[in-house]
Amino acid sequence: MFRTVLASIASVFHGKRKRAAGKKPKRPNTKPDYDSYLKVAILASVASKAHPKSVGAVADIYAALGLPFKSIECLEQIPVESRPADIWLRLAVAFSKAGDSERCEQSIGKIDASRLTGGQAIKFHVLQCQLLADRGDFDGILSYLGAFERALPFELEQQRLEAIASLGQLDEASAGYRSLIEKRGIKLGFVKAAINHFHRINDHKTALAMTMEAQLRWPKDLSLQATLCRIYWSMGNSTDFVDSVKKALCFRSMVSGPVMNHALKARKLDPSVDDFINAAIERVEVATKNRTAFWSLDYAHTVLLAGRRDLAEDIAIRYIQGGGIAPLARYVLALCNLADGEFRAALTELKEVLQVAPYLDAAYHQLYTAAAASEDIVSEIADVIRSRRGNVPRFRQVDSHGRTLHQNPDLIALHYINGEFESGLREKVNRRALNSLTYLSPRNRPPGLDFDLSWGGESLFLIADDGVSDEVRWAQHLNRFAPRFGRVEATCEPRLLGIMQRSFPDIKFHAVNRIWGESPKRFTDLREDVPSWELAHYLDGKALCTLKEFEKVVFTNEMVLATVKERGTLIPDQTPGGYLLPDPSLRHSWGEEISRKACGRKRIGVLWRSSVVDRKRGRFYFQLESLRPLMEMAGCELYSLQHAAKPEEIEWCLANGINILDVDLFEDFEGIAAIASEMDVVVGPSTLPLEMAAAVGTPAIIPGVNFETVGIRLHKGAGAACRHTKNSFVACDPQGYSDPDADQVDRLNRVMLRIADEIRTARYGSGLSGY
CATH class of the missing domain: 3.50.50 (FAD/NAD(P)-binding domain)
Structure with missing residues (x-):
């Protein structure tokens, strides 16, 4: 009986259930309910007394749910002496997914390749190539594949061409992709690899032609449509980009995350894209109504990108309540909590995610986002991010030159905050x-x-x-x-x-x-x-x-x-003077104009944001209204150094006595340097005009409006002088940064009052201190 159940599970899992004679064919289930299959498969495994075949079926479903560690745990229940070749192969694949190259290699060493089926043998050889690629040994890949006497299957030919490209032999790699793309029996995966190759080497015309040809052969593949959007975007063809996005949003099967990312870009070019997004979300709601299957989580993440937090949270909660175990569900809930400013709740969800999926890169990035926004939990978050090096073996890998192969980017800022300059920079320079x-x-x-x-x-x-x-x-x-x-x-x-x-x-x-x-x-x-x-x-x-x-x-x-x-430190040399020299004639001409307007008053340059403001960067910047403490000081004249200022911002400045100079502060860097050198002090966040002011020798004050600004630029007890920018000082909130409920507007008002006092007394930095 249990063998029959197991065979049924396998047939459904692989999409091979036979249709009953005389019955109308059912539409194939392209989105299997892995969670339900898992429960049945576990029962079958127990009943068979952990027979390798039944255990392998359970491990396959864990792998499909994105849980390679659970897959490993399951497979290791089988005694070493009882593991057939296909079980060792499954273990090798799971170790590879978990980022553990060493144990992957050990498992591969246990495999008798003669006992593998054709498909299993290909997977075995692909893993061998990937291990060599992880070590940067691309010549080794060519040598390994060169030993094959017969023509390579597409999967191994792809490994060969990628190795050739990695060695810089791009013409040979391109010729190989072109010659194979026309062959009969070509698989879609290889076609996508070819398209990505030409996209990477910036041959977008070839990538475009290949994508269009592939769409004729596989018209229902949404990822090809997403690839088409990406290519048009890279080519700067805005009309075709928007049209391709609209077409992608009309696919009835699903709306993927990449498509939604493109859609959010496209609606900035064409507002009518919003109608297509809304229609796609309506289809999502219908498709996921009363469903808790694993595949609906993709929808949840996608609609969250489009701003539908309510729908995303509903899908994730129903999935968990229905007994689903995929970590993506809690990841979606964490994103919802972050969107609502519930950082402690987000941390709890992300910790649970990383317990079962420590290899999930996006979860670590979201942890850092929470740390930057809520300083009371930063030490706890730092511990979790540091654990990545120990929990994910790929972060311990080095190439043949001894450099770490994989960067831990979310650890960089946390290194800086803790004064670990060298460790943070080393993380930063280990890049692709x-x-x-x-x-x-x-x-x-x-x-x-x-x-x-x-x-x-x-x-x-x-x-x-x-x-x-x-x-x-x-x-x-x-x-x-x-x-x-x-x-x-x-x-x-x-x-x-x-x-x-x-x-x-x-x-x-x-x-x-x-x-x-x-x-x-x-x-x-x-x-x-x-x-x-x-x-x-x-x-x-x-x-x-x-x-x-x-x-x-x-x-x-x-x-x-x-x-x-x-x-031994990143703190700059604080000797007086700058290191960049403005144009003398420009400085003289701007100096005359600025002095004429100032009439002996102290000259203060002000700015309030970067030219690019998004949700992540926005926490470093502030509104014009926050400048009032500086505007109300007697004996001072304010000048806007804000680049890419909006018309309404310029109008506000003129109405409130802030001088607007006739210069393009976004393009004219010579003008910025000359003007900044004529200021007595510049106040604002770290953007180009402030950095330029400090570089030409003008004192610059950075309002520390959040934990990240203060932590990265000062470090605990480091004093007021910024350890990154010469001639600059960081003004901190006198009430500290330990209160998670503190409103940034109130905090900034207190900081600005403190800055105003510093400017009145010309004590730039002397009264400021780290938190």
């Missing part, structure tokens, strides 16, 4: 772009963990890899290392070219636009000659060719790390 540089220019990367810049050398090339505000800030370290090398060149933001060349005449600068996610339309224009998706964010083809001439090539953050290792 750095590893891409290793493969493209092997001789430029050392065998050790860090680049040694202490002894200098013949030549050095620096790649700017942060935002433009960071670039201005980190320029303070250039004079430490440049004299140690005979030849030094560096990339820089084009708007900074004149300032950088004037300030550091011994360094040759290359103006290179960095590409961020907000500006994909520039990608194809500037990066067709850069063969690496990661490096294309920081280099153009001309700069990439220049790298071959240099003995040492490093990213800016590696230079900052070298500074910390030499000095």
